[in-house]
Amino acid sequence: MDQISQAVLAILLGVGGMGFYFFASNFLLDRVYAAETQAADRAKKRIRPWLFVAPALLSLTFYLVYPAVDTFRRSLFNARTEEFVGINNYVWAFTNETLREAFRNNILWLLIVPLFSVVFGLAVAVLADKVRYESLAKAFIFMPMAISFVGASVVWRFVYAFVPPGRPQIGILNAIVTSLGGAPKGWFIDVPRPWNSLFLMVVLIWIQAGFAMVLLSAALKAVPEETVEAAKIDGANDVQLFFRIVLPQIRSTVFVVYTTIVIIVLKVFDIVFVMTSGQFGTEVLANRMFREMFRFVNFGRGSTIAVILMVAVVPIMYINIRRFREEELVR
Amino acid sequence: MTTIRREAVPGTSTWDNISIILDRTFRNNIVTSALILIVLLWTLPTAGLLVSSFRTEEDIARTGWWTVITNPHLTLENYQRVLDEADMGTAFINSLTVTIPSTIIPISIAAFAAYAFSWMEFPGRRLLLVFVVGLMVVPLQMSLIPLLRVYTTLKLNGTFVGLWLAHTGFGMPLAIFLLRNYIANLPREIIESAQIDGASHFTIFIRLIVPLSVPALASFAIFQFLWVWNDLLVALVFLGDTPVVTSALADLVGDRGQDWHLLTAGAFLSMALPLAVFFSLQRYFVRGLLGGSIKGG
Numbered sequence: 084m085d086q087i088s089q090a091v092l093a094i095l096l097g098v099g100g101m102g103f104y105f106f107a108s109n110f111l112l113d114r115v116y117a118a119e120t121q122a123a124d125r126a127k128k129r130i131r132p133w134l135f136v137a138p139a140l141l142s143l144t145f146y147l148v149y150p151a152v153d154t155f156r157r158s159l160f161n162a163r164t165e166e167f168v169g170i171n172n173y174v175w176a177f178t179n180e181t182l183r184e185a186f187r188n189n190i191l192w193l194l195i196v197p198l199f200s201v202v203f204g205l206a207v208a209v210l211a212d213k214v215r216y217e218s219l220a221k222a223f224i225f226m227p228m229a230i231s232f233v234g235a236s237v238v239w240r241f242v243y244a245f246v247p248p249g250r251p252q253i254g255i256l257n258a259i260v261t262s263l264g265g266a267p268k269g270w271f272i273d274v275p276r277p278w279n280s281l282f283l284m285v286v287l288i289w290i291q292a293g294f295a296m297v298l299l300s301a302a303l304k305a306v307p308e309e310t311v312e313a314a315k316i317d318g319a320n321d322v323q324l325f326f327r328i329v330l331p332q333i334r335s336t337v338f339v340v341y342t343t344i345v346i347i348v349l350k351v352f353d354i355v356f357v358m359t360s361g362q363f364g365t366e367v368l369a370n371r372m373f374r375e376m377f378r379f380v381n382f383g384r385g386s387t388i389a390v391i392l393m394v395a396v397v398p399i400m401y402i403n404i405r406r407f408r409e410e411e412l413v414r
Numbered sequence: 415m416t417t418i419r420r421e422a423v424p425g426t427s428t429w430d431n432i433s434i435i436l437d438r439t440f441r442n443n444i445v446t447s448a449l450i451l452i453v454l455l456w457t458l459p460t461a462g463l464l465v466s467s468f469r470t471e472e473d474i475a476r477t478g479w480w481t482v483i484t485n486p487h488l489t490l491e492n493y494q495r496v497l498d499e500a501d502m503g504t505a506f507i508n509s510l511t512v513t514i515p516s517t518i519i520p521i522s523i524a525a526f527a528a529y530a531f532s533w534m535e536f537p538g539r540r541l542l543l544v545f546v547v548g549l550m551v552v553p554l555q556m557s558l559i560p561l562l563r564v565y566t567t568l569k570l571n572g573t574f575v576g577l578w579l580a581h582t583g584f585g586m587p588l589a590i591f592l593l594r595n596y597i598a599n600l601p602r603e604i605i606e607s608a609q610i611d612g613a614s615h616f617t618i619f620i621r622l623i624v625p626l627s628v629p630a631l632a633s634f635a636i637f638q639f640l641w642v643w644n645d646l647l648v649a650l651v652f653l654g655d656t657p658v659v660t661s662a663l664a665d666l667v668g669d670r671g672q673d674w675h676l677l678t679a680g681a682f683l684s685m686a687l688p689l690a691v692f693f694s695l696q697r698y699f700v701r702g703l704l705g706g707s708i709k710g711g
Contacts, residue, residue, distance in 0.1 A: 087507060097515035097578055101522045109616040131615055132536035139527035139586055140542070142520075146557055146583020147549050153560035203452065210449040213442075222696070223453045226460065229692035230685045231644030233660045237667060237681040238459045241466070241674065251477050253674070255462060258478050289456065297703050350553050353646045357664050372555055373647070382559050389555040400551045407547045411540075 101138070108134045151393070158386035162379075172387035185366040188280050192351060192367065195281070197344040199288045201337060204295025208303055209325070211296075221300070225293035232290070232353035239286045240358055245269045276364030283365060286354050291347065295340045302336035303329065342399045349395055368392060467492055467678035474674045492679035496666075500676060502683050505662035509643055511574055512658055516581035516642045517635055523582065524589030525597075525631065529619050531590065532598035533605055543594070549587040557584070558651050565652060572654040580652055581645075585638050592637075592706050596630035597623060633702030636695050640688050659684035 112130055116123035161168050176182050207224050211217045227235060244254030248267055252258040257267040268274065270282045306329055314328045330337075352369035359365045361374070368388050375385035466479045468488040477485070497503045530536070531543050561580065562571070570576030600623070608618050624631075646660040657665065663677075663684050670676055692699060 094515050098518045101519055105526060132530045132534040135526045135530035138523045139590060142583040143586050147552055150557035150560035154556050157559060207452055210445050213445050220449055220453055224456050229640060229688045231660050233646050233663050234681050234685045237677055238463050241463055242459050253478050297700055301704055346551050357667050369555060386559055392553045393556050396551050400548050404544055404548050
């Protein structure tokens with residue numbers, strides 16, 4: 084009970100504090116410039132927007148901008164940021180054996196996960212569109228989006244569970260394998276690297292397909308009926324219809340979904356952390372960074388990995404900004 | 415796109431009509447079976463977890479969960495034990511303590527900012543907005559080490575306040591983006607007529623904008639709630655030894671990775687709340703998803 088009352092108090096204080104700031108700062112501004120003069124009006128007009136955006140800008144600066152700059156700085160220093168080491172950490176990152184393994188795995192994740200998430204998401208969006216119980220079917224595919232990566236990892240660890248041969252398997256994958264006459268496998272140990280990482284990737288595909296499905300389904304429904312009808316009259320079959328008429332019209336949504344998942348994949352941490360802790364050749368960059376931080380307490384190397392992840396998202400950041408500006412001009 | 419319909423045409427032979435109907439049924443069957451297959455594939459893993467969480471320790475360890483059909487022997491004991499032995503109850507309350515302020519604080523901050531970005535004039539407005547859009551994709555990893563150092567100095571490590579503020583900062587770009595998209599598209603006349611009536615920006619915001627923006631606020635709230643509740647990394651870095659559901663579950667995997675009676679019940683406990691939120695408010699969540707990605711032209 085004590086914990087609960089503390090929690091409630093904390094919530095009230097935290098949320099009340101914000102409300103108080105906005106109310107008090109606006110009240111203060113109106114008080115300071117209470118005079119009904121043009122000068123006072125102008126001053127209020129100039130200052131008020133900054134009262135509105137100040138907390139947001141402060142938190143962005145403190146939690147994203149300043150740390151990003153500082154992380155870059157630390158990547159040029161040694162473990163405890165005491166001694167300048169130039170590009171040594173970067174040399175280490177690109178030559179170290181396990182780091183290279185992490186790079187290789189991240190690239191595999193990048194090649195496989197976004198592609199299959201989009202393919203499954205698109206398949207469900209197209210198929211569900213043709214049946215009556217569409218929203219029910221979609222809810223099932225969508226459901227994994229609500230649960231944590233940790234929860235999803237436990238779900239799939241159970242699917243992959245291994246019992247030595249001779250006893251009944253409790254994991255459904257090994258149960259299927261043994262019922263077909265095969266020997267049960269420890270999927271991360273018995274499958275040669277790097278392909279054992281596929282069993283981790285499945286978890287992320289399972290989660291992200293729902294996301295892809297929602298966006299693609301909305302895009303599909305926005306495809307004008309006339310274009311489809313016209314192609315049908317011209318005798319196009321289903322396959323042609325999909326690839327020549329529908330897909331080109333939802334191309335930009337496919338691209339958005341794809342890049343969004345790419346960013347999620349780059350940062351993948353929880354799944355690896357929970358399922359293998361990066362053992363058996365399944366290391367990825369984000370997990371390695373976590374280990375550099377807490378296990379080896381090497382902030383220089385940890386920061387270097389973070390900077391590498393950042394550099395990888397820069398092209399997507401550029402594309403997003405360009406798209407945003409184009410949309411704003413249209414508005 | 416609807417089902418491709420080729421209607422039976424009057425005047426053609428019965429045989430032709432039958433073949434068209436057969437063709438359509440066949441096609442529908444393929445669609446249905448493919449869909450059912452995918453749905454099964456997506457649902458079975460979770461179903462196995464859920465069913466197992468209600469089976470006895472012995473049953474789980476000795477037989478597959480699908481044998482529950484022939485041996486329906488269910489119990490709530492696993493839940494009792496995971497609450498006692500793994501301290502999942504404390505973790506659950508800690509998660510609530512982390513999640514609720516981490517959802518509400520960024521909403522209030524971002525809503526004010528989104529209003530200013532939409533309806534107030536100030537120098538650098540566009541540039542700042544573009545900047546926010548850029549920040550949306552910055553990996554969290556870029557922030558962790560410097561913040562950890564600063565938090566150590568400020569003695570914020572391991573505190574709830576530290577975590578609320580961190581989630582506020584990390585969620586801010588998406589919050590501003592989502593809310594601004596919505597608020598900027600509210601009808602100009604409403605705001606202008608309120609201004610003519612002499613209402614101040616503060617009044618307009620509180621009386622007009624907030625009530626009108628409830629759908630967008632709800633979208634972001636669900637997003638942020640799910641994201642914070644399900645987060646592991648930020649909690650591990652800044653909360654230290656205080657367990658939340660995700661870190662408690664991760665610990666359980668590390669310490670008792672073969673105790674499936676505890677793992678299944680623990681996992682389901684950690685999922686119950688987000689699933690409930692998700693399914694009751696799915697509409698808002700979908701709306702947020704559609705508005706939250708930079709749309710294609």
